[in-house]
Amino acid sequence: MKRILQKLIVAAALRLVHAALVELCKLDPYVHAQFCSLPNGTSYSIYTGHGAPVLHVRWDGQKLLRLKEVRERATCELHLKSLADSFLMFTGQIGLAQGYARHAFSMQGEIADVMRLARLVNRAEAYLFPSFLSRRILPELPSLPVPSLRLYGHLIFGFLTRSYS
Amino acid sequence: MTPAYFEYQNAVKILCGQNALDRIPDELRQWGASRPMVLTDAVLMKLGLAELVVDLIRAEGCPPASIFTDIPVDSSLGVVNRVAAVFREHNCDSIIAVGGGSVIDSAKGVRLVLSQETDDILSLSGVENISAGRHVPFIVVPTTAGTGSECTGVAVIRNEAQGVKMEFLSPFVEPDAAVLDARMTLKLPARATASTGIDALCHAIEAASCLQKNPLSDAHATAAISLIFQNLLHVVQHPSDSAARLQMALAATLAGIAFSNSMVGGVHAIGHALGGVCHVPHADVMAILLPHVMHFNLPRARDSYASLLPHMIGMDAASSVPEEERAQAMVNAVSHLTEHLHRLAGLHLRLSDLGVKEEDMERVAETALNDGALIVNPVALDRERVLDLLHRAY
The missing domain is CATH 3.40.50.1970 (Rossmann fold)
Incomplete structure (x- = not known):
């Protein structure tokens, strides 16, 4: 039962991170610039454990697309070593840096691509989590050009209009 | 902890x-x-x-x-x-x-x-x-x-x-x-002895102060730091002393085991970028960057740095330094060591001495941001901060 609940929460968190990055690409110039520095077609796959949810995304030059399935290996694959690790990371109990320090994931591809993703996910977490939580998991709180509430507004509208499928 | x-x-x-x-x-x-x-x-x-x-x-x-x-x-x-x-x-x-x-x-x-x-x-x-x-x-x-x-x-x-x-x-x-x-290592020239010795010191210090540090890596790192402070200056002055050479080899190995189990940090992230972009020798770059990055990391690495001071200057000397000044004293001890090695063996202290060009700095900063070592640096480093550090070391 606990594992099923963890899978559901991790699946929801993966969708939220993807949706947040899609919106932040429009709202936050830093995130937009980071995405624009990626070669078109750069793809990421995040595996969260055996039989656990997976997120496949691809940057098409305009938008971060979520893919239902992939035919070839992503530019960069992150494999979280267990669902328990994924749960800790996607519920804001540990950040990416702590996850790295705990050997919580392995990675296939170039480390530079993980670093690019890490900067984006850290930024998204700074918006999504309340500051007392972000302060615990991020090396430093960035100054955000857009209030978190505005992002949440966009996310609610986006989910209602099924913009992230 | x-x-x-x-x-x-x-x-x-x-x-x-x-x-x-x-x-x-x-x-x-x-x-x-x-x-x-x-x-x-x-x-x-x-x-x-x-x-x-x-x-x-x-x-x-x-x-x-x-x-x-x-x-x-x-x-x-x-x-x-x-x-x-x-x-x-x-x-x-x-x-x-x-x-x-x-x-x-x-x-x-x-x-x-x-x-x-x-x-x-x-x-x-x-x-x-x-x-x-x-x-x-x-x-x-x-x-x-x-x-x-x-x-x-x-x-x-x-x-x-x-x-x-x-x-x-x-x-x-x-x-x-x-x-x-x-x-x-007996035939290693004085300057290479100095720069590689500081490279080992850098491994130990970054291993003992980065976010991935742990008690076992700390044990290796502190043993390495003690050996380096006891032997590096001596071996530069007495290059044919086999016993001291072996102690330095052991220190480098201990520091290697330390950082292999806890990663490094900002010095290596920027150093790798400088090596990739400007083709400068790794050890020379480490020696130049180490004091600058330590100074930058000081606010977040205060406890780690303070705990390393006794391994550098000895327990008695360290206990005579007020607790709140130990971290800064440790950074100073590293700076003094590199300056001493500069006088003794010509250790480079500025990036400009290595032929790094100012126009390469932007590319170095961009490259450093994508280096894996950056993720565990105790203080977040962005493009502007890396550029600032590069200019300070120039």
Whole structure:
């Protein structure tokens, strides 16, 4: 039962991170610039454990697309070593840096691509989590050009209009 | 404080001390190997150091099946793939790397290519992403006391196409044995002795202050720091002191084990970028950047730095420093050491001395942001902060 609940929460968190990055690409110039520095077609796959949810995304030059399935290996694959690790990371109990320090994931591809993703996910977490939580998991709180509430507004509208499928 | 979770690994057998080199053939025999490939560089061949190893293993009935002497100072993915092909052509069954960081990391790459039965090391890039594969016996003989690569699970190899240094992190990168023999470092010039010694110090300090630090890596790091502060100045002034040379070799190995289990940090992230973009020697860059990055990290690394002070200046001297001043005193001790080495051995203290151009700084900063070592630096580093550090070190 606990594992099923963890899978559901991790699946929801993966969708939220993807949706947040899609919106932040429009709202936050830093995130937009980071995405624009990626070669078109750069793809990421995040595996969260055996039989656990997976997120496949691809940057098409305009938008971060979520893919239902992939035919070839992503530019960069992150494999979280267990669902328990994924749960800790996607519920804001540990950040990416702590996850790295705990050997919580392995990675296939170039480390530079993980670093690019890490900067984006850290930024998204700074918006999504309340500051007392972000302060615990991020090396430093960035100054955000857009209030978190505005992002949440966009996310609610986006989910209602099924913009992230 | 013990972290909530940590991992520690060191599977390298260490052969350390008098006549350690002479044990190499027996080590190979224990692994069932008899046709080693010796990897080294032209300078070490010229100095007779590689020859010393070759002669010893030949005399013990284990002649090399191939000797590759063309590893460049700043090795690359292409070199690794080429050497792996030579290994196969000559039907070698084991690797002996004789050299500094470039030779050792190239040899690690070759071993990876062979054990994973591929032709291109680039296909293996990643973190903890490969399985054990075929075992290729692998012995390392370091000829500097700095890199620590003889005991680490990481290979840093230049991607010439992208102008970046790539990291290959896996426990299967670790050699089977490391041979620490003072004969291999006795001819090291004073400046190289100084810069590689500071490289080892940098490994230890970053290992003991980064976000991935743990009690076991701390134990190795602090032992390394003590040995370096006890021996580095002495060995620069008395280069033929075998006992001190061996202590420095041991310090470098200890620091290597430390950072292999806790990573490094900002000094290495920026240093790798400078190496990739400007082709400057790794150890020289470490020596220049270390005091600047430590000063920058000080607010977040205060406790770690303070705890290292006794290992540098001794317990009695450290206890006479007020507690709140110990972290700064530790940073000062490192600066004084590098300045002393500058006076004694010409250790470089500015990036401009290495020929780094100001116009390259932007590219170096961008490259540094994508280096894996940055993720565990105690203070977040962005483009502006990296640029600021580069200008301070210029």
